[in-house]
Amino acid sequence: MAGWNESQLRKYNIKLEKIPTLQYDDPKVDSLLSNNKPVLIKGSKLVSQVLKWDLDYLTEHMNSICCNVLVSKNHKFKYYDQKKITPNMTFKPISRPSPMIFSEFAKKIKDWKKGDSRLYMQQVLNNSISQRIVSDFVMFNWDWIMSKQKTCKWGSLTSNLLLIAQEGNVTPCHYDEQQNMFACIRGYKRFILFPPSEFECLYPHPVHHPYDRQSQVDFDNPDYIKFPKFKKACGYEVIVGPEDVLYIPMYWFHHVESLMHGGCTVSVNFWFKAGSVEKIEYPLLDHQKMVIMRNVEKMLAEALHDPNEVGNMLNTIVLGRYT
Numbered sequence: 095m096a097g098w099n100e101s102q103l104r105k106y107n108i109k110l111e112k113i114p115t116l117q118y119d120d121p122k123v124d125s126l127l128s129n130n131k132p133v134l135i136k137g138s139k140l141v142s143q144v145l146k147w148d149l150d151y152l153t154e155h156m157n158s159i160c161c162n163v164l165v166s167k168n169h170k171f172k173y174y175d176q177k178k179i180t181p182n183m184t185f186k187p188i189s190r191p192s193p194m195i196f197s198e199f200a201k202k203i204k205d206w207k208k209g210d211s212r213l214y215m216q217q218v219l220n221n222s223i224s225q226r227i228v229s230d231f232v233m234f235n236w237d238w239i240m241s242k243q244k245t246c247k248w249g250s251l252t253s254n255l256l257l258i259a260q261e262g263n264v265t266p267c268h269y270d271e272q273q274n275m276f277a278c279i280r281g282y283k284r285f286i287l288f289p290p291s292e293f294e295c296l297y298p299h300p301v302h303h304p305y306d307r308q309s310q311v312d313f314d315n316p317d318y319i320k321f322p323k324f325k326k327a328c329g330y331e332v333i334v335g336p337e338d339v340l341y342i343p344m345y346w347f348h349h350v351e352s353l354m355h356g357g358c359t360v361s362v363n364f365w366f367k368a369g370s371v372e373k374i375e376y377p378l379l380d381h382q383k384m385v386i387m388r389n390v391e392k393m394l395a396e397a398l399h400d401p402n403e404v405g406n407m408l409n410t411i412v413l414g415r416y417t
């Protein structure tokens with residue numbers, strides 16, 4: 095396909111299949127969405143009114159707005175929950191928040207040289223951004239995305255994250271607890287997705303760790319001794335380009351990279367709460383089992399009054415008895 099080539103993708107040793115690509119008005123789209131299956135949707139015109147959102151335009155209209163920017167010593171921006179860092183914990187994240195005004199961010203990107211720290215802007219879009227950005231934002235194809243929300247009985251739209259990444263930036267493998275319609279505005283992003291059934295191959299951090307929801311496996315240098323099942327992980331790959339919309343089902347793991355040598359990428363995600371009326375049928379769905387596992391970890395930490403005791407008790411329950 096025009097616009098990118100294989101040499102721009104980072105090399106990982108993971109079995110990958112393709113994700114279906116469909117036109118927005120194809121009836122199969124709704125059945126995939128309703129069954130929590132990923133799909134790349136073309137032609138929705140969800141963000142076609144903001145294709146002009148490049149660094150210059152955004153600098154002009156967000157110039158002095160202070161934005162949430164992450165800084166990383168390498169190409170990985172592993173998200174962490176600040177609230178889960180406890181005083182007696184030695185937690186040394188690779189990437190950290192460094193709020194700055196938009197024009198400073200744009201300048202640092204333009205002047206960036208190999209060896210410099212990398213930057214990644216991840217800014218929630220709300221009406222406190224500039225008037226112009228708000229007036230552009232209202233021109234998203236809300237009728238279409240709201241019709242999807244209704245058809246799939248998703249909960250409310252919780253936020254739109256404006257993402258501006260340098261070429262080559264990576265958001266390591268993690269899952270989110272919300273439904274996500276991810277729209278690319280400029281540049282190309284490669285997604286590697288894994289269904290919830292791959293949970294045991296991806297070894298997410300404990301729920302109480304700041305890296306909750308993030309895989310412990312470093313895709314650039316997997317530790318197959320600590321994480322042997324990662325060898326058999328089966329993923330799905332898709333390249334998302336301008337105007338494409340990727341549905342990322344809640345609880346599906348995903349690794350995201352802005353293609354190398356492809357310039358900055360600009361994207362916006364649409365996070366929706368899960369539907370409230372989730373009928374329970376048996377056998378349970380894999381993402382429902384992830385919710386149960388999360389609740390067991392939370393309940394045990396609460397009952398033991400110490401998250402560090404959870405592993406010991408789980409081992410006591412399982413080893414030699416269930417194994």
Ligand SMILES: O=C(O)C(=O)C[C@H](CCCc1ccccc1)C(=O)O
Pocket residue numbers: 173216257264265268270274276348350351361363
């Ligand atoms: O839209 C998604 O879900 C993605 O993962 C897109 C990802 C950035 C998300 C950063 C993030 C991850 C977890 C919690 C809060 C913020 C990218 O595009 O690099």
Ligand SMILES: [Zn+2]
Pocket residue numbers: 268269270348
């Ligand atoms: Zn995510």
